[in-house]
Amino acid sequence: MNTTLRNESDVSAFLSYRYLPGKLELSERVVKAAHSDPTRGSRVELIERGADALRKTISTIVAECSNDVRHVVPLSGGLDSRNILAAILDNVPRERILGITFGIPGTFDWELGARVARAAGVDHRHIDVRPGEFDWSRERLISSAEDCGWPTKLFRNMDSLKGGFEQHELTENCVYWHGFLGGVVSGGRLPDTESETWERAQNVFVGDNYYFPDLAAPGYDPKEHVADEPALPRDVLNYDEQLDIGLRQRYYIGPDLFGRDEMAMPFHREPFLSFMLNLPREYRVDDPIYPEIGERVAPELYQVPTENTWGLSPDAPKTRVRMRIIRDMIETRVLSVLGWPRPSKHASHFDWNRELRRSDPLQELVEPALVSLKRRNIVPWLSPTEMYREHRAGKGDHGGHIQMLTSLEMIVQASEP
Template sequence: MPPTLEPRFAEDRAGIQDFLAFGFVPRLAPGEAPLALLAEWGRQPRRHRPDVSEDQLVREGVRALREAFELCASRSPAAGDQVVFLSGGLDSRTILGALLDLFGPGSVVAATFGMPGEQDYDFAAQVARRAGVRHERLESFSAPWSTGALVDSVLARRVPLPYPFGQRYLSYVLHERIGRENVFWDGLCGDAVSGDWAPGEDEHWTWEAAVDEFYREHRIAGSDAVLDPGLDPRASMPAAPVLDPSLLSFPDQLDFGVRQQRYTGTRIPSGYTVHTPFLTGPWLDYMFGVPVRLRHRQHLYMEIQRRAYPRLFSLPTTTFDGQSMMTSALARRAHRLGRRLRDRAARLGLPLPPDAPTGANDALRRFDRPPMRDILVENLDDLRLRGVLHERAEGVLWDAREGRLSASMTSVLLGLELNLKASERDEPAARDPASAVGRTPSAVGRTTDAVGGPETGATTS
């Protein structure tokens, strides 16, 4: 099949409306395969009742994880360092542990951005010290912030790039600093594959209910005020599932086929050797083959991590608000439930009490320091002058300019203008399917010039 291109974003009215409604464009491009990120999955039937003990499944999981990393390593050149963007979360720490086993600390580089006092930044430093690896750090406000540099970072990935302001820009700067001669390891879909949002064993979803829930979770609060009158953003949702739910639940199909493929997976700059070990055949076949109840909420994944890398996972994690993975399962479940409720309230724009900052976006999206404030005002003024938003949006743009709009909606408006500027400077590479996750299934997790693949390693949006 000949390659297909995204429509030029500046000329794609429907794409612009989708971007405003969701912060990304959920519709697949012409010729884009659904569930392309799962290309290496063998789609074997799931074990409904384990024929082996949980302990045996954990041992199998440790082996499958090792095989996934060995397979990735066999696909890349031997030269250069092995780089992982390290945060306080689970996936990047798992990658670090596997790289230490495969290559030793002298060949591994951890990279982190953020600020002292943020959990991702501080916990990553503790983990890197314990691992004995070189740690490249970038403090958020020391990066060269400008509209031009932000547009460059968009063009280094794909247009439109979701949320180009914030962590994705810092990730781009660190990639450039570390260099293309090295091998990068990314945790794309690590949480999704391991069952972070997977339905429980007793949950039964229709396709329509799964779409409704996905829509509620991803629709940006307050976006009605900037959308064209009469527009129904639900029209961008997939019309039908791809697989029978006995193989992959309907919520999982929406997560992998829309969120991961069209949003999360867009973050990797092109021109780098990037491995995505959680999307390799051995790991996909293992995780999608275990009983639902053991994949649910990452139960088995966490037991595998505790078994494989106890020294690293005895340190604090952002996942459990500073507690380690070695705390009791009950304590971990309580922390995760509280975090889920808080995240949902934040997406709905509800007021929340102050919380310990976890990642770099918390500080950057306040837009209260001169570089950030200047960039915001400049681009919102440019967006207003374009006339791409209807008349009712004028007041919303002013509220964003004056700090009266939610950080999410403000970031979407800023991101829209940065993507429109990138579209005006359109380069073929920015719209080439080979440079985008989800376009070329054969490239996922392999060594290429552009492979899809930190919402781990302090590189999430």
């Protein structure tokens, strides 16, 4: 069994959090940035300085790359990817840039990622992650678990990235740009009210991250895997951010990224990291300036609709966005009643509930994995095979649970001789 899943408590944490929270760990870059001076100035000044900081950060990373490398930029319906792309365009010829979008047809990411690429004038490829379209094989998942080296949910973007690189012959001389920490430094993951005590921050963290409590063993305390004390004083880095960066980002997102020379993570580099982490809270939470920083860097790409505005332009009035949301909800309900279900426009992955009932390749992967997991008796408080039968029979939607149990079995298999 994987040595990082040492006991029932660790297995419970992995299944319920979707990753195993380890020791609270902040990177040297984050610690240094947190100790930097406060970022001060008027709103207008800060927007301009933020845009300059992002441009300088990305130009520094580009200068570290060889002149003939190909820059692969993931493009979605969000803002981070278009900010990165625009700053790269200031430093790299368009013919050496490739936009790539993971997902499924009919979603905002699928449609808007391609539109961003067209607006930027760069080549673009889609990677369809639906079973049958993508090779979700046992061998690929075990390889991903081995490469990752830490228990996290499988069937994720890094698996898609590897498959896409192979499909499009991009396995050599490429640098892959990743938005790691983008949502954090922008302030998008901060709670509305800052936690004044470590206990309060722990409770907020559990509330946000304890995703599948019914997969944990009876009596499991989710705070058991949340650090007992902070790594830094609150006046250096707020408690909520310490837990998000030091646990969720480190062990859920980070294991796929760190130690890979081909990865470029501009939001984890200077000077942008220090600039954003030390902004006054009002400019990160109450009235964030990050979108305006991005618009200053990428004005032409900000004309492309976004996921957050439901396919409308970023400056669309809130009343219009609400009307679009209501319209889409009605359309989705009607199509479902007619027997033509469609994926959520915000989906970034295939629908596990649906595909487990209709996809032969996914069933052929999952069923033997769950049989093997039951035989190991690692999760005696659960019945993986019965859960699968109930799901197939339409007696419950257990897709997310089955994904985690299948991931657990693949991780265990990866640790075997």
